[in-house]
Amino acid sequence: MSLFIVMFKEIVDNLRDRQTVFYALLFGPILLPLLLGGSLVASFKQLSIDFDEVTSLNVLHAERAPRLMDFLHSHNIDVLDAPDEVQRSVRRGDVLVVLEIPDDFAEQLRAGRPAPLTLHVNSADKASSKAARRVQAILSVYERTLNNLRLQHRGIDPATFDSLNLVENDVSSDGSNGQLLASILPFLFIMSMVMGGFYLAIDTTAGERERQSLEPLLSLPLKRSAVVFGKYGATLCFVTLSGLLTAVSIYTLFRLFPVELMGGQIRFDGHTLAHAFLLASPLLPFISALLITVSAVTRSTKEAQTYLGLMMMVPMAPFFLLQFLSVRSTMMTMPMPMLSQYQLLESAVLGDSIPLLHVLLSVSGTLAATLLLLMLASRLYQREGLLD
Numbered sequence: 001m002s003l004f005i006v007m008f009k010e011i012v013d014n015l016r017d018r019q020t021v022f023y024a025l026l027f028g029p030i031l032l033p034l035l036l037g038g039s040l041v042a043s044f045k046q047l048s049i050d051f052d053e054v055t056s057l058n059v060l061h062a063e064r065a066p067r068l069m070d071f072l073h074s075h076n077i078d079v080l081d082a083p084d085e086v087q088r089s090v091r092r093g094d095v096l097v098v099l100e101i102p103d104d105f106a107e108q109l110r111a112g113r114p115a116p117l118t119l120h121v122n123s124a125d126k127a128s129s130k131a132a133r134r135v136q137a138i139l140s141v142y143e144r145t146l147n148n149l150r151l152q153h154r155g156i157d158p159a160t161f162d163s164l165n166l167v168e169n170d171v172s173s174d175g176s177n178g179q180l181l182a183s184i185l186p187f188l189f190i191m192s193m194v195m196g197g198f199y200l201a202i203d204t205t206a207g208e209r210e211r212q213s214l215e216p217l218l219s220l221p222l223k224r225s226a227v228v229f230g231k232y233g234a235t236l237c238f239v240t241l242s243g244l245l246t247a248v249s250i251y252t253l254f255r256l257f258p259v260e261l262m263g264g265q266i267r268f269d270g271h272t273l274a275h276a277f278l279l280a281s282p283l284l285p286f287i288s289a290l291l292i293t294v295s296a297v298t299r300s301t302k303e304a305q306t307y308l309g310l311m312m313m314v315p316m317a318p319f320f321l322l323q324f325l326s327v328r329s330t331m332m333t334m335p336m337p338m339l340s341q342y343q344l345l346e347s348a349v350l351g352d353s354i355p356l357l358h359v360l361l362s363v364s365g366t367l368a369a370t371l372l373l374l375m376l377a378s379r380l381y382q383r384e385g386l387l388d
Contacts, residue, residue: 002223006230010204011237020199024238028195029245033188033253049134051076057135058082060100068101068142075138090120096131097121112150183322186345189246189280190315190338193287196242197235201291202304204231224381228292232374236288243284247273272349279344279359282366286337289373290314296380318342334358335365 014020053076060082062069069079083089086098100118109115117139121132148158251273294311298304318339321327329343340362347354 002226003230003233006227007233007237010200010231010234014200014203014234014238017199017203020203020238023199024196024242025245028192028242030249032192032195033246033249036184036188049130049137051134051137054078055131055134056080057131058095058098060086060098061103062101064101064103064105071142071145072138075141077135077138086120090122090128093122093125093128096125096128097135099135109146183319183342183346185250185276185349186280186342187315187319188250189243189276189345190283190287190341191312192242192246193239193280193283194291194312194315197239197288197291198308200235200238201231201288201295202301202308204234205292205295205298205304225378228374228378228381232288232292232377235292236285239288239291240284243277243280247277276345276348279348279354279362280341282363282370283337283341286366286370286373289370289377293373293377293380296377314338322346329358331357331361334361335368337366337369340365 055076056078057072058080059069062079062081072079082098082100083095086100089095090098098120100120102116102118105115105117119132119135122128151158151161251270290311291308294307295304298307315338319342321339322342327333327339327343329340329347333343334340334357340358344354344358344362
């Protein structure tokens with residue numbers, strides 16, 4: 001009973017702290033997915049090119065290449081007149097790109113030589129670079145068409161110069177963009193869990209020690225273990241709530257941004273997110289125990305913020321490790337907390353099958369680490385120097 005009294009007391013105290021509420025209920029669950037997920041989706045949208053979309057292209061001296069203009073029009077590009085000062089207009093962003101056709105374009109084309117074209121682009125402007133990539137892709141198709149016509153005119157089969165016919169068969173269902181997006185989900189889940197209990201863990205030990213409210217609490221007829229598990233229960237409540245809110249915000253975010261534009265078939269639907277949350281649920285007690293243990297070692301709020309700030313690198317490490325190294329899900333990696341959850345959550349989002357043994361190893365390894373951390377936290381609270 002005393003355990004729940006301490007837990008309720010810590011929850012009420014921290015609900016009055018705006019900083020704790022902000023990081024636990026707003027920054028981690030809502031702002032972090034919006035910033036990371038939203039920026040990632042926007043960057044994919046910026047890189048992808050929709051050739052079915054009708055766009056416009058400013059062309060200087062379009063009358064010198066009427067067939068090229070017809071080809072551009074057939075590929076959903078409306079030709080417009082170019083401004084007077086081409087380079088200045090592109091640099092200032094008045095127009096995205098300008099295609100300039102020199103006066104000897106038709107002559108070089110009739111002579112069977114490379115016909116010159118100049119594409120004015122501002123590489124410092126993302127929109128201009130994207131428009132240039134689309135124009136370059138369409139002009140490459142036009143060039144291949146002309147090359148084939150030149151060869152056929154000379155009685156040469158264009159396939160003669162195709163020595164190889166390489167077909168790339170990508171067996172992944174989601175591609176590299178989908179893989180990167182799938183790795184964001186465990187990162188958001190784990191980071192929001194850590195942020196959810198970050199300030200509460202600091203306040204319940206180092207903060208109370210500085211306010212000199214920890215000594216009266218420990219002088220009550222309560223077991224030190226009840227105090228530890230009460231503070232642990234309060235931290236666990238905030239971490240769990242932060243994880244649940246993160247799942248809801250991710251579900252809402254990716255309903256607004258269609259995943260199809262990222263070239264993958266992954267879905268952040270309710271079933272997938274519920275499955276992912278269950279796979280990540282062993283981290284709830286583990287992260288709570290880790291935060292409580294680290295904060296119990298520190299002697300001041302400033303020191304606790306430094307230690308726990310450095311500890312923020314722990315959930316980031318598996319994310320960057322899996323981005324740069326090919327670490328397969330094996331029986332050796334599954335007992336490792338956080339790393340196994342990263343791998344399991346990626347598989348869940350990508351729709352891959354997850355062996356039951358891997359789930360059991362992940363749960364058992366994470367809970368065993370949680371038990372060790374709680375035992376260490378209890379020993380730290382038993383020492384006489386806790387109030388020093």
